[in-house]
Amino acid sequence: MIIKITNFINRVFSKLFGGRKKVRLGFYGPVNAGKTSLANRIAKDWTGEEMGTVSKVPHETREIQIKEHVKIKRDGKELEFNLVDTPGIATKIDFEDFLKFGLKEKEAKKRAKEATKGIIDAIKWLDDVDCVLVVMDGTENPYSQVNITVLGNLDARKIPVLIVANKMDLKRAKLKKIKAAFPQYKVAGVSALKGKGMDDFYQELFELVR
Amino acid sequence: MVTFQFIPYFELQGLESNKKINKLLKLVKEDKILLLEGKLHPEEEAELIRKTMNEISRSFKGVEISSLDYKKEENLIEKLKSTFVNMLIGDRTGISIIGPANVIKEIKRNPNKIELFTKEVRRKR
Numbered sequence: 236m237i238i239k240i241t242n243f244i245n246r247v248f249s250k251l252f253g254g255r256k257k258v259r260l261g262f263y264g265p266v267n268a269g270k271t272s273l274a275n276r277i278a279k280d281w282t283g284e285e286m287g288t289v290s291k292v293p294h295e296t297r298e299i300q301i302k303e304h305v306k307i308k309r310d311g312k313e314l315e316f317n318l319v320d321t322p323g324i325a326t327k328i329d330f331e332d333f334l335k336f337g338l339k340e341k342e343a344k345k346r347a348k349e350a351t352k353g354i355i356d357a358i359k360w361l362d363d364v365d366c367v368l369v370v371m372d373g374t375e376n377p378y379s380q381v382n383i384t385v386l387g388n389l390d391a392r393k394i395p396v397l398i399v400a401n402k403m404d405l406k407r408a409k410l411k412k413i414k415a416a417f418p419q420y421k422v423a424g425v426s427a428l429k430g431k432g433m434d435d436f437y438q439e440l441f442e443l444v445r
Numbered sequence: 446m447v448t449f450q451f452i453p454y455f456e457l458q459g460l461e462s463n464k465k466i467n468k469l470l471k472l473v474k475e476d477k478i479l480l481l482e483g484k485l486h487p488e489e490e491a492e493l494i495r496k497t498m499n500e501i502s503r504s505f506k507g508v509e510i511s512s513l514d515y516k517k518e519e520n521l522i523e524k525l526k527s528t529f530v531n532m533l534i535g536d537r538t539g540i541s542i543i544g545p546a547n548v549i550k551e552i553k554r555n556p557n558k559i560e561l562f563t564k565e566v567r568r569k570r
Contacts, residue, residue, distance in 0.1 A: 326494055327507025327546035351498040358495050378554040380510045384494065387487025416556070 257303075257315045258444050261364030263357065263389075265381040266293045266323030268372045269401035271300070272427035274320040278302050280433065287320055292336040294350035296322045299360055309441045319364055322353030324381050361388055366395040366443055373400040373408030373424065377416040386417065397443045398422045399436065404429045447478060447548060447563055454482040454537045462489050466496055469543055473508055474500070478544035478561070483537045484512045493543075509549040511559050512541035 262270040275285040286302040289295060302318040328350050333343035367389055371377055389396050397420070400413045404426035414422045423439045425432035450472060457465050466489060472479055485493065490510070497508050542552060542559060553560040 324494065325507070326497060326510055328498070328501055329506040329546070347501070351501045354498045355495050358491050361491070376553065376555070378556065380490070380512070380552075380554075383512070384487055384490040388491050391487050 257317050259319055259363065259365045260316045260440075261319045261321060261360065261367040261394075262370055263321055263361075263367050263385050264323060264370035265372070265375075265379060266325050267291075268323065268370045268375075269427050270323065270368075270370045271296050271320055273368065273370055273399060273401060273425065274300070274302070274318050276427045276430060276433065277307075277316075278305060278318060281305050281307050286318065292333065292338070292346075294323065294325075294328070294333075294346060294353065296320060297346070297349040297353035298322065299353075299356050307437060307440070309437055312441070314441065314444055319360060321357035321360055322350065324354055324357055324385060325350075326380065328354075361392065361394075364394060366397075368397050368399050368440075369420075370399045370401050371413055373402045373410060373413065374405050377413045382417075386420070395443050396420055397439055400424045401427050404431055448476065450477045450479050452479055452481045457481070457483075462486070462492060465489065466493050469493065470496055470500065470508075473543055473545050474505055476545050476548055478542065478548065481512075481541040481543065484514065484539040484541050504547070506546040508543055509546050509552050510541065510543045511552040511554045512539055513554065513557075513559050514539040 262274050264270055269289075271287040271289050275287060275289065278284055278286045282302070282305055284302075287296055287300045299322070300320040302320075305316045305318055307314050307316060328347050330340075330343040330347035333346050334340065338346065369382065369385055369389070371382060386396065398413065398417055400408070400410050400422055402408050403410060403424040408424075410422065410424040421439055421443070423432065423436040425436050452469075457468070460468065465485075469479060469481075470493065493508070493510070501507055540559075542561060544552075544561075548563055550562045550564045553562070
């Protein structure tokens with residue numbers, strides 16, 4: 236509770252006096268929504284380097300990954316971000332699910348164990364980010380409990396949020412459905428893989444941080 | 446056989462978050478699907494996920510959880526009224542389902558309904 240209050244006060248004061256130099260931008264959301272793909276896209280756009288590996292096998296990101304000094308320019312202004320890519324949050328993990336992707340049993344069990352730890356770390360980091368991109372798979376039902384729990388926790392901590400509807404290059408993606416599910420939030424539709432919608436996304440990001 | 450257990454609001458009311466979550470998790474680990482009157486606080490949901498991750502094992506794969514809120518649009522007077530009532534008797538609006546992932550295959554939710562699909566249990570002859 237004390238940490239939360241301290242973080243909240245820090246956020247308010249840094250906003251009031253313009254003393255904030257770097258913004259810790261968290262990437263949160265369910266597994267395989269494309270958090271790392273988006274973080275890679277941003278890192279590549281502004282530093283020329285990617286920050287993590289992506290895979291179709293769930294729970295590819297099992298540790299918090301941080302990319303520092305990402306300077307993003309927009310309309311003559313520059314903001315410096317520390318990108319905090321977190322493991323996808325899930326309520327269940329079954330090592331047998333990984334076997335379907337061709338992993339050996341030992342490897343699958345190791346992955347499952349690391350994934351559980353990654354989720355715990357992601358939840359802990361909710362207290363250490365300044366603003367958050369909640370990345371959702373635009374082809375999936377937005378009313379998942381993970382989305383609701385993440386948004387509820389960010390709201391309780393008064394952390395600014397931008398929802399990013401990813402995979403908008405796919406025909407099944409429905410931006411309107413996500414907007415209808417969370418009308419109180421700004422939603423940016425992108426394809427992190429193809430780089431579509433990034434210009435509008437950066438605009439929304441600057442408005443979020445302002 | 447699938448077991449459902451209804452948890453009325455008063456059964457969790459007054460319990461500290463930690464005790465509330467431990468109680469729910471204990472019941473879920475007994476393969477019971479819980480129907481809760483009301484909803485958990487978002488921070489309690491996050492804590493439930495955190496504790497669940499610590500408990501994952503070969504026999505316990507985690508939980509499925511979903512909650513439905515049926516709060517209607519209210520004007521200022523109605524909002525004040527419901528805030529006052531909630532202060533007196535607690536916020537009981539909504540319903541939540543929490544169950545073990547090895548029993549529940551999927552919980553589908555849209556704005557107005559929750560559908561729960563259980564896993565097919567193959568019985569040995």
